[in-house]
Amino acid sequence: MTEFDLIARYFTRPARRAALGVGDDCALINPAPGMQLAISSDMLVEGRHFFSDVSPYSLGHKALAVNLSDLAACGATPAGFTLALALPSIDAVWLQEFSRGLWALADRHSCELIGGDTTQGPLNICITVFGEVPRGCALLRSSAQLGDDIYVSGTLGDARLALDALQGKFELPADVLAHARLRLEQPAPRVALGTALRGIATSAIDISDGLAGDLGHILKASGVGAQVDIEAAIHLIAACAHIDWPKALFERQELLNTVFSGGDDYELAFTAPPTARGAVQAAAVGTQTAVTRIGVIESEPGLRLVDAQGQLITARFNSFDHFAR
Amino acid sequence: MTEFDLIARYFTRPARRAALGVGDDCALINPAPGMQLAISSDMLVEGRHFFSDVSPYSLGHKALAVNLSDLAACGATPAGFTLALALPSIDAVWLQEFSRGLWALADRHSCELIGGDTTQGPLNICITVFGEVPRGCALLRSSAQLGDDIYVSGTLGDARLALDALQGKFELPADVLAHARLRLEQPAPRVALGTALRGIATSAIDISDGLAGDLGHILKASGVGAQVDIEAAIHLIAACAHIDWPKALFERQELLNTVFSGGDDYELAFTAPPTARGAVQAAAVGTQTAVTRIGVIESEPGLRLVDAQGQLITARFNSFDHFAR
Numbered sequence: 001m002t003e004f005d006l007i008a009r010y011f012t013r014p015a016r017r018a019a020l021g022v023g024d025d026c027a028l029i030n031p032a033p034g035m036q037l038a039i040s041s042d043m044l045v046e047g048r049h050f051f052s053d054v055s056p057y058s059l060g061h062k063a064l065a066v067n068l069s070d071l072a073a074c075g076a077t078p079a080g081f082t083l084a085l086a087l088p089s090i091d092a093v094w095l096q097e098f099s100r101g102l103w104a105l106a107d108r109h110s111c112e113l114i115g116g117d118t119t120q121g122p123l124n125i126c127i128t129v130f131g132e133v134p135r136g137c138a139l140l141r142s143s144a145q146l147g148d149d150i151y152v153s154g155t156l157g158d159a160r161l162a163l164d165a166l167q168g169k170f171e172l173p174a175d176v177l178a179h180a181r182l183r184l185e186q187p188a189p190r191v192a193l194g195t196a197l198r199g200i201a202t203s204a205i206d207i208s209d210g211l212a213g214d215l216g217h218i219l220k221a222s223g224v225g226a227q228v229d230i231e232a233a234i235h236l237i238a239a240c241a242h243i244d245w246p247k248a249l250f251e252r253q254e255l256l257n258t259v260f261s262g263g264d265d266y267e268l269a270f271t272a273p274p275t276a277r278g279a280v281q282a283a284a285v286g287t288q289t290a291v292t293r294i295g296v297i298e299s300e301p302g303l304r305l306v307d308a309q310g311q312l313i314t315a316r317f318n319s320f321d322h323f324a325r
Numbered sequence: 326m327t328e329f330d331l332i333a334r335y336f337t338r339p340a341r342r343a344a345l346g347v348g349d350d351c352a353l354i355n356p357a358p359g360m361q362l363a364i365s366s367d368m369l370v371e372g373r374h375f376f377s378d379v380s381p382y383s384l385g386h387k388a389l390a391v392n393l394s395d396l397a398a399c400g401a402t403p404a405g406f407t408l409a410l411a412l413p414s415i416d417a418v419w420l421q422e423f424s425r426g427l428w429a430l431a432d433r434h435s436c437e438l439i440g441g442d443t444t445q446g447p448l449n450i451c452i453t454v455f456g457e458v459p460r461g462c463a464l465l466r467s468s469a470q471l472g473d474d475i476y477v478s479g480t481l482g483d484a485r486l487a488l489d490a491l492q493g494k495f496e497l498p499a500d501v502l503a504h505a506r507l508r509l510e511q512p513a514p515r516v517a518l519g520t521a522l523r524g525i526a527t528s529a530i531d532i533s534d535g536l537a538g539d540l541g542h543i544l545k546a547s548g549v550g551a552q553v554d555i556e557a558a559i560h561l562i563a564a565c566a567h568i569d570w571p572k573a574l575f576e577r578q579e580l581l582n583t584v585f586s587g588g589d590d591y592e593l594a595f596t597a598p599p600t601a602r603g604a605v606q607a608a609a610v611g612t613q614t615a616v617t618r619i620g621v622i623e624s625e626p627g628l629r630l631v632d633a634q635g636q637l638i639t640a641r642f643n644s645f646d647h648f649a650r
Contacts (some may be wrong), residue, residue, distance in 0.1 A: 019361055023399035023546070024466050025531060026363035026456070031356035036344060038351035039439065041453060045446030073350035084368035086394035114364065117451075121370030126409045126442075126451035128366060131351070141349050195645060221348070276600045 001090050003118055010099040011113060018080055018114045027114035030079060035132040038076035043126040050185075051166065055088060057096045058185035059125070060101030065187045066208065067129035068109055069266040072194030073206040075139040076131030078111035084128075101186075109191055129251045136280035139197060139204035139270065144222035148202055148271035150295040151280060153190050156211060156236040157255075160262030187266035193291070196283035197270060204270035210261035215269050216303060227304045228295035230313065233259050236292055256305075271297055297322035326415050328443050335424040336408060336438060343405055343439045352439035354405060360457040362404075364540065365395035375510075376449040376491065381419045383510035384450070385426030390512045391533065392454035397519030398468055398531040400464040403436035409453075409561040411446035415500040426511075449484030450482055464522060464529035464595065469547035473527055473596035476605060478515050481536060481561040482580075483508035485587030512591035518616075521608035522595060528608035529595035535586035540594050540629060552629045558584050561617055581630075596622055 001009070001234035015021030020028035031037055044063050046052055060067065064081065069080050083102070087095075106113060111129070134135065166174045172180065190206075203222060207214045212234070219226055234255050272280050277293075284291035298304075305313050326334070332347065340346030345353040356362055369388050371377055391408065396403050408427070430437060436454070453472070487505035490497045497505070515531075522529065528547060532539045544551055559580050595600075597605050609616035623629075630638050 013550065020463070020465070025395040026365040026401060026463070028361045028363055028399075028458070028463055030361055030460065033358065036353045036355055037351055037362065039407060039455075041407040041409045041441050041447075041451070042353040043442045043449070043451060045411050045444055045449075048444055048446055070350040074353075076351060082364060082366040082453055083367045084453075086368055086449060095623070103637075116366050117368045119368055119370050119373055121368075121373055121449065122447040124368070124370075124411060124446065124449045124451075126366070126368060128407055128409075128453035130364075133485050138345070138351070138353055140345070154348075279428055284574055286551075319367075 001092070006090060006095065006118055009143055010095045011116065013102065013113070015112065015114065021112065021114045022116070027080070029114065031128070032132060032133055032171065036135050036138060038074045038131045038133050038138060039072055039128065040067055040070035040127040041126065042070070043124065046123045048132040054185060056097035057101035061105050061186045063125040063127050064102055064105050064111070064129070065189050066192055066264065067127045068105070068111065068189035069187070069206040069208070071131035071187050072191045073130055073139065073204050073268055074131070075137060075198040075201075075204065076133040077192045077195055078109040078129065078131045078172070078191060080112045080114040080125050081106070081129040083113055083116035084126040085116065085118045086124040087110060087118065088120070088123060092094040107283060109313065126282060133198070137198045139194065139201050141203055141205050141218045141220075142221040142272040144218050144224055144297050146224060146297055146299055148273055148297040149277065149293050150215070150226055150269065150297060151175060151291050151293050152207070152269050152270055153193055153289050153291050154267045155290070156207065156265045156267060157258040157262045159187070159264035161260050163264070167278060171292055184264060187264070189266055190268045190289060191287040192287035193268060193283060196287050197272075197280075198278050200279045200283060201270040201272045204268055207265045207267045207269055208263065212260040218269065218271065219301065219303060222297075223301075225300045225302045225304065226295050226297045227306055230305045231308045232294040234269060236294070244265055273278045326417070331415060331420065331443055332381035336344070336441065338438065340439065341437060343437060346437065346439045347441070352405070352407070354439065354455070357627060358455060359460055361394055361460050361463060363399045363456045363458050363463060365392055365400035365505040366451065366455065367391045367395070368449065371448045374588050379510060384427035386430045386511045387422040387428055387450050387452070388450040388513050389430050390591065392452045393430070393436065393514035394512070394531040394533065395517055396512050397516045398452055398464065398529050398593055399456070399458060400462060400519045400523040400526075400529065401470045402520055403434040403454065403459040403516060404510045404603070405437045405439040406431070406452050406454040408438055408441035409451040410421070410441065410486060411449040412443065413445070413448060423588065462523045464519065464526050465546075466530050466543045467546040469528040469543050469549055469596040469622050470598065471549060471568055471624055471650045473598055474602065475540070475551055475553065475620050475622060476595050476597065476618050477532070477536065477561055478518055478593045478614050479617050480615070481532065481590045481592060482583040482587045484512070484589035485583050499510035499571055509583040509589060512589070514591055515593045517612035518593060518608060518614040521612050522605075524602050524607060526595040526597045527592055532590045532592045532594055535544040535588045537585040537628060543594065543596065544626065544628060546558045547622075550623045550625045550627045550629065551620050552623055552631055555581060555630045556633050557617060561619070
């Protein structure tokens with residue numbers, strides 16, 4: 001199979017929204033009047049972002065999911081993406097499954113593949129995604145306001161739980177591992193919630209490197225600080241899952257670590273004024289996405305954790321850094 | 326140095342044209358009314374697209390140049406790009422030089438870096454570039470017309486000459502190698518010519534995989550064939566360079582191979598009706614880019630080569646395929 005056969009067989013469909021899709025020097029899109037284009041790029045590397053034995057279906061899903069999660073954090077509606085793929089060799093079964101996972105998620109979000117590149121090399125997947133957001137309505141990191149509530153969507157910690165179990169740090173019951181692994185390998189980007197929060201949330205970010213680090217980006221960009229209730233935060237551990245997160249297995253500090261520096265969650269952290277609590281709940285209900293209020297924006301810089309009695313507790317958390325040892 | 330320090334130090338500048346640049350979940354751009362957005366992605370892998378000892382300055386240049394060349398082939402004006410970078414480790418000297426090469430070319434084309442990703446992994450550079458073109462004016466591969474002239478910009482074969490010499494296939498005089506190597510490692514994308522050809526050229530493509538294969542894409546997409554004059558084509562070998570291409574070193578068949586399947590040239594092949602010869606020359610002169618007429622579009626499918634006497638000659642050329650052995 002040649003490079004062109006590969007593209008034709010697995011990665012080409014007729015353009016629906018784009019003016020011109022795969023097959024020319026460039027793709028062409030016609031931005032709608034009054035819309036801004038939101039653009040994000042994520043690169044996934046074997047051994048760094050996924051295990052070598054991950055199913056190619058899951059990998060196709062996740063490579064697009066992490067990009068859609070960035071659109072969600074901006075409140076943008078997915079429109080299209082490019083895929084650049086370095087492959088050690090052409091493996092028809094792998095390509096079939098990878099593209100099946102990719103198309104399934106792309107179709108769910110009406111996000112079409114408009115172009116890209118393939119080459120031989122160590123496995124590397126780079127997707128650049130494009131979404132639309134009405135001009136001036138994008139959710140940014142930099143506009144959290146004093147007194148805003150802080151929210152987190154869904155649950156945190158499942159991906160970290162799966163990662164630790166797969167790396168042999170502990171054993172999990174089969175149903176717990178299966179659920180956690182699905183969250184690690186096939187995260188569901190919060191696109192519907194993100195767009196529903198336009199005009200409601202004052203700031204947003206997607207949680208890919210852990211809540212502490214990612215909320216920290218909002219605080220720094222907005223020039224504010226935050227107080228977070230650790231009981232509410234720990235409650236985020238599988239609060240809405242169908243199975244019980246095995247909290248009994250863990251020390252309290254481990255639970256905190258999991259929530260605050262777990263990583264790979266792809267939930268949204270966002271802020272909104274207390275006057276918008278009803279609107280936030282309506283957005284959550286309307287998009288069938290759980291949302292938990294965990295704290296408040298304060299003027300003093302930094303992230304402060306308080307217990308149920310309102311007492312400050314001391315803790316340090318790391319944000320994920322690809323170059324840290 | 327952390328991942329965030331790295332981005333801040335080497336890859337962040339204030340956004341000028343973009344509504345929002347590096348530093349949030351997404352970049353935001355405001356497409357101008359009436360313009361289409363042209364988008365292209367290229368991934369460069371060590372050992373496949375560049376030698377491990379290439380200067381990082383050249384690599385920064387080339388990674389963007391090959392993408393700008395795709396915009397040129399569409400007649401689009403560069404606007405911005407994202408950069409996703411997998412690095413084995415953080416090497417401050419390498420990053421300084423890589424970013425210097427990247428910025429120098431980006432500045433020359435007013436193309437700003439608006440976002441991206443960095444991670445640890447085998448060296449891989451993936452750039453996605455965005456350009457603007459008035460709606461309906463993009464140069465496509467699919468609209469070459471019967472009777473059109475076929476043109477090629479600049480010169481062909483220098484990159485292949487350098488590659489072969491660097492791989493020890495033959496020796497070259499130092500000045501010849503230096504010139505050819507610059508063409509291989511720092512190609513000049515034909516952006517000015519591409520935009521000048523809007524409304525003049527009927528089709529265009531950039532020559533990255535060799536003239537035979539890339540012109541072949543135009544023929545196939547347009548449902549036509551072509552006759553090409555091999556004397557005119559061989560004349561493309563350094564026809565305009567300051568130094569003499571050492572033609573005497575080569576057999577005739579080697580010269581043909583170099584022109585038709587050399588690769589890495591980043592010149593434009595394009596078609597235009599005979600009535601537009603004056604306009605093509607004006608575009609060439611106005612952008613200080615040599616342009617050579619090498620053949621004509623015919624109805625019979627396929628690429629036919631003729632000699633100075635108009636006699637058909639038989640030859641087969643390969644197009645570059647990243648997965649071919």
